[in-house]
Amino acid sequence: MSERPPSSAPSVTPLPSASRAAVVAALRAAGCVFAEDEAELILAAARTPDEATELVRRRASGLPLEQVLGFAEFHGLRIAVEPGVFVPRRRTELLVDEALAQAPHACLVVDLCCGSGAVGAALAAALGPVELHAADIDPVAVRCARRNVAAVAGRVHTGDLFDALPAALRGRVDILAANVPYVPTDEVALLPPEARDHEPAAALDGGADGLDVLRRVTAEAPGWLAPGGCLLAETSERQAPAALAAFAAAGLAARLAVSAELYATVVVGAKR
Structure with a gap:
């Protein structure tokens, strides 16, 4: 990512720390500069471990983080972002x-x-x-x-x-x-x-x-x-x-x- 990822995420029950470490490692291996920040957002958005795995897979494939999460933070608002749409910077x-x-x-x-x-x-x-x-x-x-x-x-x-x-x-x-x-x-x-x-x-x-x-x-x-x-x-x-x-x-x-x-x-x- 050329810019830091969105800063806020929905409040959910966190997944185990072992999963967190695995997500960070996978994102780092894929070349994500802000792997720790992105891991927090992905794990907060995922409702199950399987969903987290799928989100990580999509991000590691090169999809912009905002398109993976379905939103971008912009000027204090949460903006819906769909695949194929320009991500607000x-x-x-x-x-x-x-x-x-x-x-x-x-x-x-x-x-x-x-x-x-x-x-x-x-x-x-x-x-x-x-x-x-x-x-x-x-x-x-x-x-x-x-x-x-x-x-x-x-x-x-x-x-x-x-x-x-x-x-x-x-x-x-x-x-x-x-x-x-x-x-x-x-x-x-x-x-x-x-x-x-x-x-x-x-x-x-x-x-x-x-x-x-x-x-x-x-x-x-x-x-x-x-x-x-x-x-x-x-x-x-x-x-x-x-x-x-x-x-x-x-x-x-x-x-x-x-x-x-x-x-x-x-x-x-x-x-x-």
């Missing part, structure tokens, strides 16, 4: 925090390229009653996102970027969160196997320089934003200058937010 919490700081009184939120719907769910949970729309091109992600935004009455749409959204949202969006794919095509093969082999390519591959989808989003975003509305997108430190230029080219007043702790870089653009 802790670093993306910076995008949520920056959106809340930029538009603390937002009434209409859109989570574009939503994946599991983690960003939209976190924003709605923090803002209180809002109109939330999320969209993704992947039907599997859309199904998962519907589970995660149901508690905040969010609506999830299937389609390619803005084509998925109701036309009635044009000019009304206060927060447009777009956690777009930004890995350059030639670097996708270099990702850890758990991402490369078990998460959808469309959620990772951002084109030749990683910014193809970001440029498409920034070009159309001003027409969807309300006066003073904001667009936020995650990118890498290396790509930040080009990402800022794309925001500026769309007429947005752009700034960069960086967290060394989360190893995260977010571009924030406000409609002038």
Whole structure:
């Protein structure tokens, strides 16, 4: 795992310590960096020794831990994660925090390229009653996102970027969160196997320089934003200058937010 696993787990009767040691050993042998932490989570989630064995087998096969457990911890929420869905990263919490700081009184939120719907769910949970729309091109992600935004009455749409959204949202969006794919095509093969082999390519591959989808989003975003509305997108430190230029080219007043702790870089653009 490139990031620490989810920090909380359901309270259940622990399995014997011998089983715990065996799980840690199996995870360590499979190359899991945080074997002890992952063992705690797997054993807490398993109701029987046989189920624990199956969860360990799935994790050792390379499946992301969050897909094994069925959830990821994100911005204080437990987000349901299904096999084949992009796993929300802790670093993306910076995008949520920056959106809340930029538009603390937002009434209409859109989570574009939503994946599991983690960003939209976190924003709605923090803002209180809002109109939330999320969209993704992947039907599997859309199904998962519907589970995660149901508690905040969010609506999830299937389609390619803005084509998925109701036309009635044009000019009304206060927060447009777009956690777009930004890995350059030639670097996708270099990702850890758990991402490369078990998460959808469309959620990772951002084109030749990683910014193809970001440029498409920034070009159309001003027409969807309300006066003073904001667009936020995650990118890498290396790509930040080009990402800022794309925001500026769309007429947005752009700034960069960086967290060394989360190893995260977010571009924030406000409609002038």
